[in-house]
Amino acid sequence: MSYKPDENDWMAYLYGELDGEAKERFEKYLLENDDARATLQKYHGLRKVMSHLEDEEVIAPPIVFSDTKPSFFGQVPYLKTIMSIAASLLIIILVGKMTGANVSVTDNEFRIGFGEKKSKETTPAEIIQEPLLTEADVRQMINESLENNNEAIQASWKENEKKLTGSIKQNLALNSNKVDALIRQASTASQEQISQFVSGMQAENMKQVKDYFALTSAEQKTYIENLLVDFADYLQQQRNNDLQLVQMKMNSLEKDTDIFKQETEQILTSIISTVGSSSNNEIKN
Amino acid sequence: MHAETLLDIAMMHSDSLILKAKQGDQNAQGRLVQLWYKRIYNFGYKFFIDHDLAMEISQKTFISMCKNLSGLQDTARFKSWLYKIAVNYCREEARKMKGSRSLSFDVVWNKEADDSPRWESSGQRHDNPERQFEQTELSDILQEALSTINEEQREVVIMKEYEGLKFREIAEVLNISENTVKSRMYYGLDSLRKVLEKKNINKDSIGYEL
Numbered sequence: 498m499s500y501k502p503d504e505n506d507w508m509a510y511l512y513g514e515l516d517g518e519a520k521e522r523f524e525k526y527l528l529e530n531d532d533a534r535a536t537l538q539k540y541h542g543l544r545k546v547m548s549h550l551e552d553e554e555v556i557a558p559p560i561v562f563s564d565t566k567p568s569f570f571g572q573v574p575y576l577k578t579i580m581s582i583a584a585s586l587l588i589i590i591l592v593g594k595m596t597g598a599n600v601s602v603t604d605n606e607f608r609i610g611f612g613e614k615k616s617k618e619t620t621p622a623e624i625i626q627e628p629l630l631t632e633a634d635v636r637q638m639i640n641e642s643l644e645n646n647n648e649a650i651q652a653s654w655k656e657n658e659k660k661l662t663g664s665i666k667q668n669l670a671l672n673s674n675k676v677d678a679l680i681r682q683a684s685t686a687s688q689e690q691i692s693q694f695v696s697g698m699q700a701e702n703m704k705q706v707k708d709y710f711a712l713t714s715a716e717q718k719t720y721i722e723n724l725l726v727d728f729a730d731y732l733q734q735q736r737n738n739d740l741q742l743v744q745m746k747m748n749s750l751e752k753d754t755d756i757f758k759q760e761t762e763q764i765l766t767s768i769i770s771t772v773g774s775s776s777n778n779e780i781k782n
Numbered sequence: 783m784h785a786e787t788l789l790d791i792a793m794m795h796s797d798s799l800i801l802k803a804k805q806g807d808q809n810a811q812g813r814l815v816q817l818w819y820k821r822i823y824n825f826g827y828k829f830f831i832d833h834d835l836a837m838e839i840s841q842k843t844f845i846s847m848c849k850n851l852s853g854l855q856d857t858a859r860f861k862s863w864l865y866k867i868a869v870n871y872c873r874e875e876a877r878k879m880k881g882s883r884s885l886s887f888d889v890v891w892n893k894e895a896d897d898s899p900r901w902e903s904s905g906q907r908h909d910n911p912e913r914q915f916e917q918t919e920l921s922d923i924l925q926e927a928l929s930t931i932n933e934e935q936r937e938v939v940i941m942k943e944y945e946g947l948k949f950r951e952i953a954e955v956l957n958i959s960e961n962t963v964k965s966r967m968y969y970g971l972d973s974l975r976k977v978l979e980k981k982n983i984n985k986d987s988i989g990y991e992l
Contacts (some may be wrong), residue, residue: 504968512942514949542985543975547943549917550924553827558817558841719916 500526502533513539793817800857803848809852815844822868823946828940829872831925839871846871863952865947867953869937876933920983927977934972942967 502523509515510523516684527533590597599610793799793813802810822843826836846867854863928936939948941955949967953960978984 505964508964508967509949512949539970539975543971544943545926545976546978546983547974549920550828550944551921552820552824552915552944553833553836555820555837555840557816580940655963764889 502526507536507540511537511544798855800851800860801853802855804857806852806853811848815900817948819844822864823869825865825940825945826872827923828928828944829936830875831929835875839868839875841869843868860953861947863950863953865941865945865955866957873933874939889909900930923978923981923983927974930977931970931973935966935973938963939968939970939974 500522508518508675510520527537565595597612599608601608601610620731629705798912799810799813803814819840822945823840826839827833830836843864847864850867855859869952928939937956941952942949947955949960949963956963981987
């Protein structure tokens with residue numbers, strides 16, 4: 498029976514995964530068959546070519562693991578959803594309680610409100626009181642009270658007016674009496690008194706002027722005295738300076754004269770000596 | 783998968799680390815993110831050829847991983863479980879892209895700028911600038927070829943060829959039979975071979991050039 502390996506045998510043999518009897522049979526087939534050997538060579542050649550495709554170099558990026566382990570809540574399915582719904586309901590209930598929300602459905606009416614519902618029913622007391630006081634009664638009562646009030650206000654106004662007029666009159670009478678007394682006093686003042694008053698005023702003024710002049714004259718005197726003293730000092734100083742200058746000049750003149758004198762003497766002695774020596778020479782000759 | 787050190791690969795599959803992360807140890811979760819980020823990013827990048835999308839997928843994947851790790855029954859299936867998350871996000875993004883049918887502004891206008899950092903980043907691998915250019919060009923061609931194949935096949939090809947998952951693991955990720963995975967792989971490779979043949983890219987031409 499002739500053996501012909503199939504594609505599975507070929508691949509298994511090519512990659513070294515054919516064992517035992519199957520491998521022996523395949524190798525025997527190769528020995529007997531030139532074409533099979535050529536095919537195997539082709540496969541080896543192809544694998545050699547393919548081996549030239551090298552790996553790409555890559556560096557593994559750091560992978561960070563979270564430390565938190567899944568909690569009990571995370572493991573139970575839908576628990577998170579249920580819990581969130583429950584929390585939402587709780588919040589709604591709490592807000593409703595705090596704001597006093599009121600939801601009611603009565604007689605085809607859906608009502609949402611805040612705070613307690615105000616009842617439209619009237620109390621028995623109101624039922625009894627209603628016929629006792631009509632609108633006219635209330636108006637009458639208001640008018641009566643207004644009238645009473647007006648009367649009381651008018652009475653108090655009148656009383657105040659009386660008091661004010663009384664006090665004004667009293668003040669006027671007092672003031673007029675005072676003015677009259679002053680006028681009377683002024684009219685009774687004699688000519689003598691006036692002249693006396695004026696002379697007194699004049700005397701006082703004179704005294705003030707005299708004092709002023711006396712004070713100013715004394716100040717002026719001291720000032721002029723000081724001025725004169727300063728001027729005298731200045732003149733004295735100036736004089737001293739001038740004298741010093743003259744003395745200095747005189748001294749320098751004296752010095753110059755002395756020098757001139759000495760020079761003259763020297764010249765004279767030199768002339769005398771030269772004249773003396775020349776006369777001696779003449780004598781020797 | 784040659785960029786990771788042996789220690790990293792060992793840690794990526796360490797049962798104790800996965801267990802710690804599963805119990806809510808944030809340091810262990812962070813370490814897992816660091817270890818697997820490049821793989822998931824490259825899966826996303828090879829799927830879409832788009833850095834931003836790949837970053838988004840990676841971040842979503844790891845956020846989902848941290849959230850749902852406690853529900854992982856068998857720690858031995860962590861790898862396929864993680865890729866399953868990534869594949870789901872990839873499919874979601876692919877659906878969005880089909881729905882919007884719009885191009886990113888960066889893709890249209892900033893293609894050159896987007897390419898330039900790759901030149902710089904790969905500069906240290908090759909001393910020869912010509913070789914560097916050829917390598918970049920070949921990568922682009924292969925990436926382009928991958929993007930042309932069917933999405934279902936592309937998922938399988940990337941997971942098998944570049945992510946090193948076993949067929950059994952891919953079957954777990956995609957929730958399909960192992961044979962279907964192998965079949966998708968077979969046709970995926972076939973399609974790729976045809977695309978590359980059209981571009982005259984084969985083992986010999988690559989050997990000559992590089």
